[in-house]
Amino acid sequence: MPFLTVLVSSELKSLQFSRIRERDMKPMQMDFFADMEEQGSTVAMDVDDVDPLEIFGEGVINVDNKLADADFFNNFEDDFDDSDIN
């Protein structure tokens, strides 16, 4: 199972908000209570419906048919025809 670079970044994006909650970045006690008084209600953040990549500014969708890296080398012989072997 290689390529954890990609897998990790993807997994982390789906865990982003829960991880930030758990870390030591919670506001100071005094600040916490002060802000509480100002808040009318709290709303649980629903992250599951949000596309993580859109949050990171990667959600600009190319809706036309232009493909990136269209010039990549893919001119290989079709070597996967097993009927040649038998």
Next chain:
Amino acid sequence: MNIVESVVTQIQGLSSSATDIAALHTYLKQADESLHTESARLLPFLDHLDPSIHSLGYLYILDACTSGPISEEQAKTLVLIFARFITSCVAEQIRLASDKFVSVCKRFKDQVMLLKAPMQGVAAMLSAVRKLQSSSAHLTTLHPEFLQLCLLSKSYKTGLSVLEDDIFEVDQPRDLFLYCYYGGMMCIGQKRFQKALELLHNVVTAPMSSINAIAVEAYKKYILVSLIHQGQFSTSLPKYASSAAQRNLKNFCQPYIELANSYSTGKIAELETYVQTSREKFESDNNLGLVKQVLSSMYKRNIQRLTQTYLTLSLQDIANTVQLNSPKEAEMHVLQMIQDGEIYATINQKDGMVRFLEDPEQYKTCEMIKHIDSSIQRMMELSKKLTTMDELMSCDPLYLAKAGRERQRFDFDDFDTVPQKFNI
């Protein structure tokens, strides 16, 4: 003494210690432009240098004298010089000028392609990859170049040696796309379909802001390999796939999606008809060979289905049920499947009967225990690695800045055991 002679003298004099090399590097960076202006007369000066001792200097001169257009005739000579340099150079020296080394290696690859001799480049390019890497976990921009040469020269086994490494560090996203795509093709060539699926899956689900041609081609092969190896395919991508992929990939791969739909009916005649209709499309994508493997895999699936219902069955009955032409063909399929471990069966050639057997694996042999144990060890290592990467990313200022901008200050869990109003 003119500039070239002066450079050669400096290279010869300053290649023995790390301090000298550092000084040489500074000197060469300043002299680089002058070397390029003298490119036409540089080649003979390489004979005054030993690539295994004067690697850095050799690199600069080789780069300068080959930076212009190269004819096929010149390539015949240069290819040998490039290969000798790449295989004998010192890794510590060339890493000081890694961009230049990459340019030289890519130029070498272009030359073997010009000579239509990709095999000539395989060994040297593998050496280049290993020298450029800071560790086996580092994916360099030379990895895809190497795999491309392996595919062109059908050196699948040599390419697989690089694919066994776990990758945790990537220079450019495009390198990862190409590495996984070419690597997937290499695994298909070796019939390592599970690994091919993993690699192709990585291309398809990798982050991309706009739909990528490499991902489109990878998706086509991913569909075909899924059908061959698993007998099924689902169009839904995992949640972590980019929205560009989720929304656009299917549009570029319609004939393949329809092939998968036809496959799911289990009707070989229908599948054959569809393949004939879209043959041109598959051929133009160089995927017809794989599509034919999809076709023959359907016979296998249908035979496998029989093992769930019958204990014994005649070859004639197998041929009739699975729509093969004769009992002989059925026998060939069954034999191949037994050999590949896809079914457990015996064939009685006297009466033409096939007896389907249970999987004999009891999961209690020493080999199986070793296998399970090594898998557990690997999972534990990967888990540790994942935790470390998670911790590093959690502290990354760029990540925090972007994530922090989008989150609300508090969410429900922060108030779990705290009353709404609190008097201090």
